[in-house]
Amino acid sequence: MARNVTTRHKITATVAAWIVALIIFFPILYTIITSIKTEPEAIAGFSLWPSGTFENYITVQTQRDYLKPFMNSVILSVGSTILALIIAIPSAWAMAFSPTKRTKDILMWMLSTKMMPAVAVLVPIYLLFRDFGLLDSRIGLTVMLTLINLPIVVWMLYTYFREIPGEILEASRMDGAGLWQEIVYVLTPMAVPGIASTLLLNIILAWNESFWTIRLSTTNAAPLTAFIASFSSPQGLFWAKLSAASTMAIAPILILGWFSQKQLVRGLTFGAVK
Protein backbone atom coordinates (compact mmCIF):
# COMPACT_ATOMS: atom_id res chain seq x y z
CA MET A 1 0.00 0.00 0.00
CA ALA A 2 2.74 2.44 0.98
CA ARG A 3 4.60 1.47 -2.15
CA ASN A 4 1.55 2.26 -4.23
CA VAL A 5 1.28 5.73 -2.75
CA THR A 6 4.93 6.50 -3.45
CA THR A 7 4.63 5.34 -7.06
CA ARG A 8 1.57 7.51 -7.55
CA HIS A 9 3.40 10.37 -5.86
CA LYS A 10 6.34 9.88 -8.17
CA ILE A 11 4.16 9.88 -11.28
CA THR A 12 2.34 13.06 -10.21
CA ALA A 13 5.64 14.80 -9.45
CA THR A 14 7.08 13.60 -12.76
CA VAL A 15 4.17 14.95 -14.80
CA ALA A 16 4.26 18.30 -12.98
CA ALA A 17 8.03 18.63 -13.31
CA TRP A 18 7.99 17.82 -17.02
CA ILE A 19 5.22 20.35 -17.69
CA VAL A 20 7.15 23.07 -15.86
CA ALA A 21 10.39 22.12 -17.62
CA LEU A 22 8.81 22.16 -21.06
CA ILE A 23 7.17 25.55 -20.47
CA ILE A 24 10.50 27.03 -19.36
CA PHE A 25 12.37 25.43 -22.24
CA PHE A 26 9.67 26.26 -24.78
CA PRO A 27 11.10 29.56 -26.15
CA ILE A 28 14.37 27.79 -26.93
CA LEU A 29 12.63 24.77 -28.44
CA TYR A 30 10.41 26.99 -30.55
CA THR A 31 13.43 28.95 -31.78
CA ILE A 32 15.07 25.73 -32.93
CA ILE A 33 11.86 24.58 -34.63
CA THR A 34 11.34 27.96 -36.32
CA SER A 35 14.91 27.91 -37.59
CA ILE A 36 14.04 24.99 -39.89
CA LYS A 37 10.81 26.53 -41.16
CA THR A 38 10.50 28.66 -44.29
CA GLU A 39 9.85 32.37 -43.72
CA PRO A 40 6.13 32.20 -44.65
CA GLU A 41 5.74 29.18 -42.36
CA ALA A 42 7.42 31.03 -39.50
CA ILE A 43 4.62 33.61 -39.31
CA ALA A 44 1.78 31.32 -40.37
CA GLY A 45 0.61 30.72 -36.83
CA PHE A 46 1.55 28.26 -34.13
CA SER A 47 2.99 25.02 -35.45
CA LEU A 48 5.45 22.54 -34.04
CA TRP A 49 5.90 20.78 -37.40
CA PRO A 50 8.48 22.54 -39.57
CA SER A 51 9.10 21.59 -43.17
CA GLY A 52 12.70 20.91 -42.17
CA THR A 53 14.66 23.24 -44.41
CA PHE A 54 18.25 24.20 -43.63
CA GLU A 55 18.13 27.12 -46.02
CA ASN A 56 18.06 29.71 -43.23
CA TYR A 57 21.36 28.53 -41.85
CA ILE A 58 22.95 28.85 -45.29
CA THR A 59 21.37 32.26 -45.87
CA VAL A 60 22.60 33.60 -42.53
CA GLN A 61 26.11 32.57 -43.48
CA THR A 62 26.07 33.78 -47.09
CA GLN A 63 24.21 37.06 -46.54
CA ARG A 64 25.37 38.09 -43.09
CA ASP A 65 28.74 36.34 -42.82
CA TYR A 66 27.87 34.51 -39.61
CA LEU A 67 31.28 32.92 -39.19
CA LYS A 68 32.99 36.23 -38.50
CA PRO A 69 31.06 37.21 -35.35
CA PHE A 70 31.19 33.58 -34.27
CA MET A 71 34.98 33.55 -34.45
CA ASN A 72 35.06 36.89 -32.63
CA SER A 73 32.97 35.40 -29.84
CA VAL A 74 35.34 32.44 -29.57
CA ILE A 75 38.43 34.64 -29.55
CA LEU A 76 37.03 37.15 -27.06
CA SER A 77 35.60 34.65 -24.59
CA VAL A 78 38.47 32.18 -24.63
CA GLY A 79 41.14 34.89 -24.83
CA SER A 80 39.78 36.96 -21.97
CA THR A 81 39.26 33.89 -19.80
CA ILE A 82 42.81 32.64 -20.28
CA LEU A 83 44.20 36.11 -19.65
CA ALA A 84 42.14 36.39 -16.47
CA LEU A 85 43.33 32.95 -15.33
CA ILE A 86 46.98 33.89 -15.85
CA ILE A 87 46.54 36.98 -13.71
CA ALA A 88 44.26 35.36 -11.12
CA ILE A 89 45.93 32.00 -10.45
CA PRO A 90 48.97 33.42 -8.59
CA SER A 91 46.87 35.74 -6.47
CA ALA A 92 44.22 33.16 -5.61
CA TRP A 93 47.07 30.81 -4.78
CA ALA A 94 48.70 33.30 -2.44
CA MET A 95 45.40 34.09 -0.74
CA ALA A 96 44.58 30.43 -0.22
CA PHE A 97 47.99 29.26 1.00
CA SER A 98 49.50 32.32 2.70
CA PRO A 99 46.43 34.10 4.01
CA THR A 100 46.96 37.24 6.07
CA LYS A 101 44.58 39.25 8.19
CA ARG A 102 43.66 41.29 5.16
CA THR A 103 42.97 38.47 2.72
CA LYS A 104 39.25 38.45 3.41
CA ASP A 105 39.03 42.23 3.05
CA ILE A 106 40.84 42.10 -0.29
CA LEU A 107 38.45 39.42 -1.52
CA MET A 108 35.41 41.41 -0.44
CA TRP A 109 36.85 44.52 -2.06
CA MET A 110 37.39 42.62 -5.32
CA LEU A 111 33.80 41.46 -5.24
CA SER A 112 32.67 45.03 -4.61
CA THR A 113 34.26 46.17 -7.87
CA LYS A 114 31.60 44.04 -9.57
CA MET A 115 28.97 46.25 -7.95
CA MET A 116 30.08 49.28 -9.91
CA PRO A 117 27.43 49.73 -12.58
CA ALA A 118 29.04 49.31 -16.00
CA VAL A 119 27.05 52.19 -17.38
CA ALA A 120 28.60 54.58 -14.84
CA VAL A 121 31.95 54.29 -16.56
CA LEU A 122 30.59 54.04 -20.10
CA VAL A 123 31.63 57.60 -20.96
CA PRO A 124 35.28 57.46 -19.81
CA ILE A 125 35.79 53.95 -21.20
CA TYR A 126 34.27 54.98 -24.52
CA LEU A 127 36.46 58.07 -24.72
CA LEU A 128 39.61 56.16 -23.67
CA PHE A 129 38.90 53.48 -26.25
CA ARG A 130 38.34 56.14 -28.90
CA ASP A 131 41.55 58.00 -28.05
CA PHE A 132 43.65 54.82 -28.00
CA GLY A 133 42.08 53.52 -31.20
CA LEU A 134 40.62 50.51 -29.40
CA LEU A 135 37.01 50.93 -30.47
CA ASP A 136 35.87 47.91 -32.45
CA SER A 137 39.12 46.06 -31.79
CA ARG A 138 39.43 42.53 -30.46
CA ILE A 139 42.28 43.51 -28.16
CA GLY A 140 40.25 46.25 -26.51
CA LEU A 141 37.26 44.00 -25.92
CA THR A 142 39.43 41.14 -24.64
CA VAL A 143 41.01 43.44 -22.06
CA MET A 144 37.58 44.74 -21.11
CA LEU A 145 36.12 41.27 -20.58
CA THR A 146 39.21 40.22 -18.64
CA LEU A 147 38.80 43.11 -16.21
CA ILE A 148 35.08 42.50 -15.79
CA ASN A 149 35.47 38.83 -14.96
CA LEU A 150 38.73 39.03 -13.01
CA PRO A 151 37.05 39.36 -9.57
CA ILE A 152 34.87 36.33 -10.24
CA VAL A 153 37.83 34.30 -11.48
CA VAL A 154 39.89 35.14 -8.39
CA TRP A 155 36.99 34.28 -6.12
CA MET A 156 36.22 30.99 -7.80
CA LEU A 157 39.84 29.88 -7.84
CA TYR A 158 40.22 30.92 -4.22
CA THR A 159 37.29 28.78 -3.10
CA TYR A 160 38.73 25.80 -4.97
CA PHE A 161 42.32 26.27 -3.80
CA ARG A 162 41.22 26.73 -0.22
CA GLU A 163 39.99 23.17 -0.18
CA ILE A 164 43.40 21.74 -1.01
CA PRO A 165 44.57 20.54 2.40
CA GLY A 166 47.64 22.34 3.74
CA GLU A 167 48.88 19.13 5.40
CA ILE A 168 49.78 17.75 2.00
CA LEU A 169 52.12 20.68 1.47
CA GLU A 170 53.75 20.15 4.82
CA ALA A 171 54.18 16.45 4.12
CA SER A 172 55.83 17.12 0.78
CA ARG A 173 58.11 19.71 2.38
CA MET A 174 59.11 17.17 5.01
CA ASP A 175 59.99 14.81 2.20
CA GLY A 176 62.32 17.48 0.89
CA ALA A 177 60.31 18.83 -2.03
CA GLY A 178 61.36 22.29 -3.16
CA LEU A 179 58.90 25.02 -4.05
CA TRP A 180 59.01 24.12 -7.72
CA GLN A 181 58.47 20.39 -7.14
CA GLU A 182 55.71 21.26 -4.72
CA ILE A 183 53.92 23.24 -7.41
CA VAL A 184 54.42 20.77 -10.25
CA TYR A 185 53.86 17.44 -8.51
CA VAL A 186 51.63 18.20 -5.56
CA LEU A 187 49.54 21.29 -6.12
CA THR A 188 48.92 21.33 -9.85
CA PRO A 189 47.18 17.95 -10.06
CA MET A 190 44.91 18.97 -7.20
CA ALA A 191 44.20 22.39 -8.64
CA VAL A 192 43.39 21.35 -12.20
CA PRO A 193 39.69 20.49 -11.66
CA GLY A 194 39.05 23.85 -10.03
CA ILE A 195 40.88 25.72 -12.77
CA ALA A 196 38.97 23.78 -15.44
CA SER A 197 35.55 24.64 -14.05
CA THR A 198 36.57 28.27 -13.59
CA LEU A 199 37.65 28.30 -17.23
CA LEU A 200 34.37 26.81 -18.41
CA LEU A 201 32.16 29.14 -16.42
CA ASN A 202 34.01 32.25 -17.43
CA ILE A 203 33.89 31.37 -21.09
CA ILE A 204 30.12 31.19 -20.66
CA LEU A 205 29.96 34.54 -18.85
CA ALA A 206 32.22 36.25 -21.40
CA TRP A 207 30.33 34.74 -24.35
CA ASN A 208 27.05 36.20 -23.08
CA GLU A 209 28.32 39.60 -21.88
CA SER A 210 26.06 42.05 -23.67
CA PHE A 211 26.85 45.58 -22.57
CA TRP A 212 30.45 46.30 -23.47
CA THR A 213 30.52 43.92 -26.41
CA ILE A 214 27.59 45.74 -28.03
CA ARG A 215 28.70 49.28 -27.18
CA LEU A 216 32.41 49.01 -27.96
CA SER A 217 32.19 47.14 -31.26
CA THR A 218 30.65 47.87 -34.64
CA THR A 219 31.73 45.43 -37.35
CA ASN A 220 35.29 44.14 -37.14
CA ALA A 221 35.36 42.94 -33.56
CA ALA A 222 31.60 42.45 -33.16
CA PRO A 223 30.87 39.12 -31.42
CA LEU A 224 27.56 37.25 -31.60
CA THR A 225 25.88 39.44 -28.97
CA ALA A 226 26.28 42.50 -31.19
CA PHE A 227 25.50 40.49 -34.31
CA ILE A 228 22.16 39.27 -32.92
CA ALA A 229 21.30 42.69 -31.49
CA SER A 230 21.67 44.09 -35.02
CA PHE A 231 18.68 41.97 -36.03
CA SER A 232 16.43 44.10 -33.85
CA SER A 233 16.21 47.06 -36.23
CA PRO A 234 14.42 45.77 -39.34
CA GLN A 235 10.89 44.66 -38.56
CA GLY A 236 9.50 42.11 -40.94
CA LEU A 237 9.74 38.70 -42.41
CA PHE A 238 13.00 37.41 -41.11
CA TRP A 239 12.04 35.22 -38.17
CA ALA A 240 13.28 31.95 -39.57
CA LYS A 241 16.67 33.50 -40.29
CA LEU A 242 16.75 35.17 -36.89
CA SER A 243 15.98 31.79 -35.33
CA ALA A 244 18.74 30.09 -37.28
CA ALA A 245 21.25 32.75 -36.21
CA SER A 246 20.02 32.56 -32.62
CA THR A 247 20.24 28.78 -32.52
CA MET A 248 23.82 28.87 -33.73
CA ALA A 249 24.67 31.64 -31.26
CA ILE A 250 23.43 29.78 -28.20
CA ALA A 251 24.09 26.13 -29.12
CA PRO A 252 27.79 25.89 -28.20
CA ILE A 253 27.35 27.63 -24.86
CA LEU A 254 24.19 25.68 -24.06
CA ILE A 255 26.10 22.44 -24.43
CA LEU A 256 29.05 23.72 -22.38
CA GLY A 257 26.56 24.88 -19.79
CA TRP A 258 24.88 21.49 -19.49
CA PHE A 259 28.23 19.95 -18.67
CA SER A 260 29.13 22.59 -16.10
CA GLN A 261 25.82 22.94 -14.24
CA LYS A 262 27.19 21.41 -11.03
CA GLN A 263 30.14 23.82 -10.92
CA LEU A 264 27.86 26.69 -11.90
CA VAL A 265 26.19 26.82 -8.50
CA ARG A 266 29.43 26.80 -6.61
CA GLY A 267 31.18 29.20 -8.95
CA LEU A 268 28.50 31.83 -9.17
CA THR A 269 27.77 31.84 -5.46
CA PHE A 270 31.47 32.27 -4.67
CA GLY A 271 31.50 28.99 -2.82
CA ALA A 272 28.67 30.05 -0.51
CA VAL A 273 26.35 27.32 -1.81
CA LYS A 274 27.71 23.90 -2.65
Place this chain on the structure above:
Amino acid sequence: MATQNTKTLARLMMAPSVLLLLIWMIVPLAMTLWFSFQNYNLLDPSNVSFTGLFNYQFFYTDPAFFQSIWNTLVIVGGVLLITVIGGIAIALLLDQPIFGQGIVRILIISPFFVMPPVAALVWKNMIMNPSYGVFADISRFFGLRPVDWFAQYPLFSIVVIVAWQWLPFATLILLTALQSLDGEQKEAAEMDGANFLNRFIYLVVPHLARSITVVILIQTIFLLGVYAEILVTTNGGPGYASTNLAFLIYRTALLGYDVGGASAGGIIAVVLANIVAFFLMRAVGKNLDR
Protein backbone atom coordinates in the same frame (compact mmCIF):
# COMPACT_ATOMS: atom_id res chain seq x y z
CA MET B 1 56.44 28.46 8.05
CA ALA B 2 55.29 31.93 7.06
CA THR B 3 58.73 33.42 6.72
CA GLN B 4 59.41 36.92 5.51
CA ASN B 5 60.31 35.36 2.18
CA THR B 6 57.02 33.61 1.55
CA LYS B 7 55.16 36.72 2.64
CA THR B 8 56.95 38.81 0.04
CA LEU B 9 56.31 36.14 -2.55
CA ALA B 10 52.62 36.07 -1.67
CA ARG B 11 52.42 39.84 -2.05
CA LEU B 12 54.13 39.69 -5.42
CA MET B 13 51.74 37.01 -6.59
CA MET B 14 48.74 39.09 -5.58
CA ALA B 15 50.06 42.35 -6.99
CA PRO B 16 48.96 42.04 -10.65
CA SER B 17 45.30 41.35 -9.99
CA VAL B 18 45.06 43.86 -7.14
CA LEU B 19 46.76 46.61 -9.16
CA LEU B 20 44.69 45.95 -12.27
CA LEU B 21 41.44 46.05 -10.36
CA LEU B 22 42.56 49.16 -8.51
CA ILE B 23 43.28 50.95 -11.78
CA TRP B 24 40.07 49.60 -13.31
CA MET B 25 38.12 50.95 -10.39
CA ILE B 26 39.80 54.30 -9.84
CA VAL B 27 40.68 55.69 -13.28
CA PRO B 28 37.30 55.52 -15.04
CA LEU B 29 35.44 56.48 -11.90
CA ALA B 30 37.66 59.52 -11.34
CA MET B 31 37.11 60.50 -14.97
CA THR B 32 33.35 60.14 -14.61
CA LEU B 33 33.43 62.30 -11.48
CA TRP B 34 35.54 64.95 -13.26
CA PHE B 35 33.31 65.00 -16.36
CA SER B 36 30.22 65.28 -14.21
CA PHE B 37 31.27 68.82 -13.26
CA GLN B 38 32.07 69.82 -16.83
CA ASN B 39 29.97 71.19 -19.61
CA TYR B 40 31.20 68.77 -22.25
CA ASN B 41 29.34 67.81 -25.41
CA LEU B 42 30.90 65.47 -27.95
CA LEU B 43 29.44 67.51 -30.80
CA ASP B 44 31.33 70.55 -29.54
CA PRO B 45 34.48 69.15 -27.89
CA SER B 46 36.47 72.39 -28.10
CA ASN B 47 34.06 74.13 -25.78
CA VAL B 48 34.55 72.42 -22.42
CA SER B 49 33.99 74.39 -19.25
CA PHE B 50 33.40 73.92 -15.55
CA THR B 51 29.75 74.04 -14.60
CA GLY B 52 29.68 72.95 -10.99
CA LEU B 53 26.55 71.04 -10.13
CA PHE B 54 24.61 72.03 -13.24
CA ASN B 55 24.71 68.52 -14.71
CA TYR B 56 23.31 67.04 -11.53
CA GLN B 57 20.62 69.67 -11.43
CA PHE B 58 19.85 68.94 -15.08
CA PHE B 59 19.61 65.23 -14.43
CA TYR B 60 17.65 65.73 -11.23
CA THR B 61 15.05 68.00 -12.83
CA ASP B 62 14.63 65.75 -15.85
CA PRO B 63 11.29 63.95 -15.38
CA ALA B 64 12.84 60.91 -17.09
CA PHE B 65 15.24 60.60 -14.16
CA PHE B 66 12.68 59.65 -11.54
CA GLN B 67 10.83 57.48 -13.96
CA SER B 68 14.04 55.64 -14.79
CA ILE B 69 14.86 55.11 -11.10
CA TRP B 70 11.36 53.80 -10.53
CA ASN B 71 11.69 51.52 -13.56
CA THR B 72 15.04 50.24 -12.31
CA LEU B 73 13.46 49.35 -8.97
CA VAL B 74 10.47 47.70 -10.67
CA ILE B 75 12.76 45.54 -12.83
CA VAL B 76 14.97 44.50 -9.90
CA GLY B 77 12.05 43.96 -7.51
CA GLY B 78 9.77 42.27 -10.03
CA VAL B 79 12.40 39.86 -11.27
CA LEU B 80 13.55 39.03 -7.73
CA LEU B 81 9.98 38.33 -6.65
CA ILE B 82 9.25 36.04 -9.60
CA THR B 83 12.55 34.19 -9.52
CA VAL B 84 12.75 33.64 -5.75
CA ILE B 85 9.14 32.46 -5.34
CA GLY B 86 9.15 30.53 -8.61
CA GLY B 87 12.60 29.17 -7.84
CA ILE B 88 11.53 27.83 -4.45
CA ALA B 89 8.41 26.22 -5.96
CA ILE B 90 10.28 24.54 -8.81
CA ALA B 91 13.14 23.48 -6.54
CA LEU B 92 10.65 21.82 -4.17
CA LEU B 93 9.13 20.02 -7.15
CA LEU B 94 12.48 18.83 -8.49
CA ASP B 95 13.49 17.65 -5.03
CA GLN B 96 10.80 14.94 -5.30
CA PRO B 97 11.66 11.60 -6.84
CA ILE B 98 10.81 11.96 -10.55
CA PHE B 99 11.50 10.08 -13.75
CA GLY B 100 14.06 11.69 -16.03
CA GLN B 101 15.37 14.12 -13.41
CA GLY B 102 18.59 14.73 -15.34
CA ILE B 103 16.80 15.84 -18.50
CA VAL B 104 14.32 17.97 -16.55
CA ARG B 105 17.23 19.75 -14.87
CA ILE B 106 18.91 20.39 -18.20
CA LEU B 107 15.72 21.81 -19.71
CA ILE B 108 15.13 24.11 -16.75
CA ILE B 109 18.70 25.43 -16.50
CA SER B 110 18.94 26.18 -20.24
CA PRO B 111 17.57 29.76 -20.38
CA PHE B 112 20.45 30.90 -18.17
CA PHE B 113 22.90 30.17 -20.97
CA VAL B 114 20.99 32.13 -23.60
CA MET B 115 22.67 35.45 -24.36
CA PRO B 116 20.46 38.46 -23.51
CA PRO B 117 19.96 39.73 -27.11
CA VAL B 118 18.77 36.29 -28.23
CA ALA B 119 16.45 35.90 -25.26
CA ALA B 120 14.96 39.35 -25.82
CA LEU B 121 14.50 38.95 -29.59
CA VAL B 122 12.97 35.50 -29.30
CA TRP B 123 10.44 36.73 -26.76
CA LYS B 124 9.78 39.93 -28.68
CA ASN B 125 9.15 38.26 -32.02
CA MET B 126 8.11 34.69 -31.53
CA ILE B 127 6.31 34.81 -28.19
CA MET B 128 4.95 38.33 -27.60
CA ASN B 129 4.42 39.71 -31.10
CA PRO B 130 0.80 40.98 -31.28
CA SER B 131 0.09 39.43 -34.69
CA TYR B 132 2.22 36.33 -35.06
CA GLY B 133 3.45 35.54 -31.55
CA VAL B 134 2.53 32.44 -29.57
CA PHE B 135 0.69 34.53 -26.96
CA ALA B 136 -1.39 36.09 -29.73
CA ASP B 137 -2.19 32.62 -31.08
CA ILE B 138 -3.30 31.54 -27.61
CA SER B 139 -5.46 34.66 -27.20
CA ARG B 140 -7.15 34.07 -30.54
CA PHE B 141 -7.70 30.41 -29.65
CA PHE B 142 -9.75 31.57 -26.66
CA GLY B 143 -11.47 34.22 -28.77
CA LEU B 144 -9.68 37.12 -27.06
CA ARG B 145 -8.02 40.13 -28.61
CA PRO B 146 -4.24 39.69 -28.72
CA VAL B 147 -2.30 42.02 -26.45
CA ASP B 148 0.40 44.27 -27.86
CA TRP B 149 2.73 43.55 -24.97
CA PHE B 150 5.57 45.96 -25.69
CA ALA B 151 3.25 48.86 -26.48
CA GLN B 152 0.80 48.35 -23.63
CA TYR B 153 2.91 46.79 -20.87
CA PRO B 154 6.52 47.54 -21.87
CA LEU B 155 8.05 47.35 -18.40
CA PHE B 156 6.14 44.21 -17.47
CA SER B 157 7.25 42.55 -20.69
CA ILE B 158 10.89 43.26 -19.91
CA VAL B 159 10.44 41.94 -16.37
CA VAL B 160 9.02 38.71 -17.86
CA ILE B 161 11.96 38.26 -20.24
CA VAL B 162 14.60 38.96 -17.60
CA ALA B 163 12.81 36.75 -15.07
CA TRP B 164 12.83 33.92 -17.61
CA GLN B 165 16.60 34.29 -17.88
CA TRP B 166 17.20 34.29 -14.12
CA LEU B 167 14.61 31.77 -12.93
CA PRO B 168 16.93 28.83 -13.76
CA PHE B 169 19.74 30.37 -11.72
CA ALA B 170 17.55 30.78 -8.63
CA THR B 171 16.06 27.31 -9.10
CA LEU B 172 19.41 25.60 -9.44
CA ILE B 173 20.91 27.27 -6.37
CA LEU B 174 17.85 26.67 -4.21
CA LEU B 175 17.66 23.06 -5.40
CA THR B 176 21.31 22.51 -4.49
CA ALA B 177 20.59 23.91 -1.05
CA LEU B 178 17.46 21.77 -0.65
CA GLN B 179 19.36 18.63 -1.51
CA SER B 180 21.84 19.31 1.26
CA LEU B 181 18.98 19.32 3.77
CA ASP B 182 19.43 16.41 6.13
CA GLY B 183 17.00 13.62 5.20
CA GLU B 184 16.85 12.44 8.81
CA GLN B 185 15.60 15.81 9.96
CA LYS B 186 12.81 15.64 7.42
CA GLU B 187 11.88 12.13 8.51
CA ALA B 188 11.96 13.10 12.16
CA ALA B 189 9.66 16.01 11.47
CA GLU B 190 7.32 13.73 9.54
CA MET B 191 7.30 11.20 12.39
CA ASP B 192 6.43 13.95 14.80
CA GLY B 193 3.39 14.62 12.67
CA ALA B 194 4.49 17.88 11.03
CA ASN B 195 2.49 18.38 7.84
CA PHE B 196 3.93 19.75 4.61
CA LEU B 197 3.22 23.38 5.48
CA ASN B 198 4.84 23.11 8.90
CA ARG B 199 7.86 21.31 7.52
CA PHE B 200 8.15 24.02 4.89
CA ILE B 201 7.96 26.92 7.35
CA TYR B 202 10.03 25.52 10.20
CA LEU B 203 12.53 23.33 8.39
CA VAL B 204 12.90 24.24 4.72
CA VAL B 205 12.71 28.05 4.84
CA PRO B 206 15.31 28.49 7.61
CA HIS B 207 17.57 26.06 5.77
CA LEU B 208 17.18 28.03 2.53
CA ALA B 209 17.66 31.49 4.09
CA ARG B 210 21.35 31.67 3.25
CA SER B 211 20.90 30.58 -0.36
CA ILE B 212 18.02 32.99 -0.85
CA THR B 213 20.27 35.83 0.35
CA VAL B 214 22.97 34.76 -2.07
CA VAL B 215 20.48 34.57 -4.95
CA ILE B 216 19.19 38.06 -4.16
CA LEU B 217 22.69 39.55 -3.90
CA ILE B 218 24.01 38.11 -7.13
CA GLN B 219 20.89 38.79 -9.15
CA THR B 220 20.68 42.37 -7.91
CA ILE B 221 24.22 43.05 -9.14
CA PHE B 222 23.22 41.98 -12.62
CA LEU B 223 19.64 43.30 -12.60
CA LEU B 224 20.67 46.88 -11.79
CA GLY B 225 22.42 46.93 -15.17
CA VAL B 226 19.79 45.35 -17.43
CA TYR B 227 20.57 46.82 -20.83
CA ALA B 228 20.52 44.56 -23.90
CA GLU B 229 16.99 43.34 -23.21
CA ILE B 230 15.73 46.93 -23.34
CA LEU B 231 17.86 47.89 -26.34
CA VAL B 232 16.51 45.19 -28.65
CA THR B 233 12.87 45.21 -27.52
CA THR B 234 11.44 48.62 -26.63
CA ASN B 235 14.52 50.81 -26.94
CA GLY B 236 13.37 52.39 -23.68
CA GLY B 237 9.95 53.39 -24.94
CA PRO B 238 7.21 54.19 -25.48
CA GLY B 239 8.41 57.56 -24.20
CA TYR B 240 10.45 56.63 -21.13
CA ALA B 241 8.09 53.86 -20.02
CA SER B 242 10.75 51.14 -20.05
CA THR B 243 13.91 53.20 -19.60
CA ASN B 244 15.92 52.21 -16.55
CA LEU B 245 18.79 54.25 -15.17
CA ALA B 246 21.41 52.32 -17.16
CA PHE B 247 19.51 52.91 -20.37
CA LEU B 248 18.90 56.60 -19.61
CA ILE B 249 22.64 57.16 -19.10
CA TYR B 250 23.42 55.35 -22.34
CA ARG B 251 20.86 57.52 -24.11
CA THR B 252 22.31 60.73 -22.68
CA ALA B 253 25.88 59.71 -23.46
CA LEU B 254 25.85 58.10 -26.87
CA LEU B 255 22.64 59.40 -28.38
CA GLY B 256 22.69 62.88 -26.80
CA TYR B 257 26.51 63.20 -26.92
CA ASP B 258 26.22 64.83 -23.50
CA VAL B 259 29.33 63.66 -21.64
CA GLY B 260 28.71 65.87 -18.61
CA GLY B 261 25.08 64.89 -18.16
CA ALA B 262 25.74 61.19 -18.63
CA SER B 263 28.61 61.32 -16.13
CA ALA B 264 26.39 62.96 -13.53
CA GLY B 265 23.91 60.14 -14.14
CA GLY B 266 26.74 57.65 -13.80
CA ILE B 267 27.72 59.03 -10.40
CA ILE B 268 24.10 58.82 -9.28
CA ALA B 269 24.02 55.19 -10.46
CA VAL B 270 27.18 54.44 -8.46
CA VAL B 271 25.67 55.97 -5.33
CA LEU B 272 22.46 53.96 -5.76
CA ALA B 273 24.35 50.74 -6.39
CA ASN B 274 26.43 51.36 -3.28
CA ILE B 275 23.35 51.86 -1.13
CA VAL B 276 22.00 48.52 -2.36
CA ALA B 277 25.41 46.87 -2.06
CA PHE B 278 25.87 48.10 1.49
CA PHE B 279 22.76 46.38 2.75
CA LEU B 280 23.32 43.26 0.70
CA MET B 281 26.98 42.84 1.63
CA ARG B 282 26.05 43.20 5.28
CA ALA B 283 23.36 40.56 4.97
CA VAL B 284 25.59 38.23 3.03
CA GLY B 285 28.65 38.83 5.21
CA LYS B 286 26.57 37.80 8.24
CA ASN B 287 25.29 34.75 6.41
CA LEU B 288 28.66 33.68 5.04
CA ASP B 289 30.36 33.61 8.42
CA ARG B 290 27.94 31.07 9.74
